[in-house]
Amino acid sequence: MNSYTVQKTIRPLSGTLCFPGDKSLSHRAIIFGALAEGVSEFTNVLAGEDCVCTRKAFEDMGVRVESLSDTHLRITGRGLRGLQAPKKELYLGNSGTSMRLLLGILSGFDFEATLTGDASLSSRPMRRVTDYLKQMGARIDGRDSGNFAPITIHGGHLEPIRALLPMASAQVKSALLLAGLFAEGETAVTEPSKSRDHTERFLSFFGGRIKEKDLTVSITGGQALQAKSFAIAGDISSAAFFMAASVLAPGSQIRFESILWNPTRTGIVDVLKRMGVVFEMGPYREEGPEKIADFMLKSGELRPFEIKKEELPRLIDEIPILTVLATQANGRSVIHDADELRVKETDRIESMVTMLSRMGAKIHAQGNTVIVEGPTPLHGAKLHSFKDHRTAMSLIIAGLIADGETIVEGLDCIQTSFPNFFDLLRTIRK
Numbered sequence: 001m002n003s004y005t006v007q008k009t010i011r012p013l014s015g016t017l018c019f020p021g022d023k024s025l026s027h028r029a030i031i032f033g034a035l036a037e038g039v040s041e042f043t044n045v046l047a048g049e050d051c052v053c054t055r056k057a058f059e060d061m062g063v064r065v066e067s068l069s070d071t072h073l074r075i076t077g078r079g080l081r082g083l084q085a086p087k088k089e090l091y092l093g094n095s096g097t098s099m100r101l102l103l104g105i106l107s108g109f110d111f112e113a114t115l116t117g118d119a120s121l122s123s124r125p126m127r128r129v130t131d132y133l134k135q136m137g138a139r140i141d142g143r144d145s146g147n148f149a150p151i152t153i154h155g156g157h158l159e160p161i162r163a164l165l166p167m168a169s170a171q172v173k174s175a176l177l178l179a180g181l182f183a184e185g186e187t188a189v190t191e192p193s194k195s196r197d198h199t200e201r202f203l204s205f206f207g208g209r210i211k212e213k214d215l216t217v218s219i220t221g222g223q224a225l226q227a228k229s230f231a232i233a234g235d236i237s238s239a240a241f242f243m244a245a246s247v248l249a250p251g252s253q254i255r256f257e258s259i260l261w262n263p264t265r266t267g268i269v270d271v272l273k274r275m276g277v278v279f280e281m282g283p284y285r286e287e288g289p290e291k292i293a294d295f296m297l298k299s300g301e302l303r304p305f306e307i308k309k310e311e312l313p314r315l316i317d318e319i320p321i322l323t324v325l326a327t328q329a330n331g332r333s334v335i336h337d338a339d340e341l342r343v344k345e346t347d348r349i350e351s352m353v354t355m356l357s358r359m360g361a362k363i364h365a366q367g368n369t370v371i372v373e374g375p376t377p378l379h380g381a382k383l384h385s386f387k388d389h390r391t392a393m394s395l396i397i398a399g400l401i402a403d404g405e406t407i408v409e410g411l412d413c414i415q416t417s418f419p420n421f422f423d424l425l426r427t428i429r430k
């Protein structure tokens with residue numbers, strides 16, 4: 001489906017929803033399963049295109065990945081040094097996580113591989129990882145001195161580094177920690193604020209040892225990882241669209257089940273609470289390296305919110321849907337210094353400001369700061385996704401509260417992270 005027409009919701013939304021596996025966790029499950037010794041099994045793995053790209057890349061490097069169902073994978077690990085040179089280019093579609101994490105891993109292997117992607121991925125900055133990997137000893141070629149795909153990498157003998165990152169980025173941190181697994185000695189990565197910590201959790205859970213102190217994570221190279229099996233938690237970034245729908249349609253009763261509950265990812269929950277939303281939490285459970293929770297939301301009048309730069313990494317993927325929520329809050333919401341949004345699958349400041357303005361929202365950007373005045377009634381409009389999955393889904397949710405008919409075009413991109421988005425939308429509108 002490449003275009004969708006959404007009418008305003010007049011009735012409250014209801015239902016019990018389980019979400020596809022978290023995208024960040026699904027990538028890492030495939031990566032760690034491939035590098036571990038032994039056979040790992042994961043259920044509720046995201047079958048979205050991004051994770052399929054990661055899977056195919058490892059299969060192209062000799063890793064056996066069996067589908068026991070669409071979302072249940074059995075991976076026979078090849079151990080730390082066991083990947084084979086790919087016979088063709090590794091195509092990573094739209095997935096920045098696949099490309100950056102693979103660059104880190106491939107810098108540990110003495111063979112050549114070329115990484116390619118779609119037009120969006122080929123315009124996203126890779127220098128943020130390739131400069132460090134070159135310092136560690138990898139040979140890297142690509143447009144603009146290894147900044148843009150296609151990128152050819154030839155790794156091998158790696159020296160450890162101490163990297164002081166200019167931006168908080170889990171992709172960069174993870175690429176360097178994974179490269180550090182192959183370096184001789186201790187690699188340390190320091191961020192300006194803490195980004196999602198899944199790689200650190202996976203490293204420990206699969207039997208590796210890391211050290212964490214304040215904003216620095218260190219790893220000593222050469223450690224073997226052991227296979228593990230677990231269920232992947234529901235994606236909190238996908239659930240965020242339905243959390244917003246639940247808040248925006250008064251009287252809604254949506255139950256969220258088995259959602260990833262990791263403090264480096266629950267920034268959206270904190271902002272919703274500041275807006276006045278009440279979370280009724282079910283019991284927490286451990287699932288492999290992560291915690292999961294069930295919950296329901298209760299909301300009334302919405303307060304505006306402010307998000308400072310330090311908080312951004314904990315909700316970086318939720319900014320598009322938060323701009324939609326801000327249009328209905330009672331006052332001025334401000335998202336400060338969101339420069340990282342400019343280099344996502346599309347420029348998400350540009351996409352949300354232009355599309356929500358078209359619906360009548362009072363939203364503008366001052367540099368990289370986004371300002372939204374609410375509450376404003378939205379009206380239906382003809383919109384496009386900028387080929388970005390999170391922009392697309394945010395606009396569809398905005399359409400639920402807009403008068404008249406909203407048409408969103410360019411929706412194939414939703415397949416990258418949330419293949420059953422429309423099924424769940426139908427469930428809550430019944």
Ligand code: S3P
Nearest residue numbers: 024097168169170171172316317
């Ligand atoms: C991701 C990290 C984030 C996020 C992306 C997934 C990850 O990117 O936006 O969707 O799995 O490590 P950055 O770390 O570059 O901000």
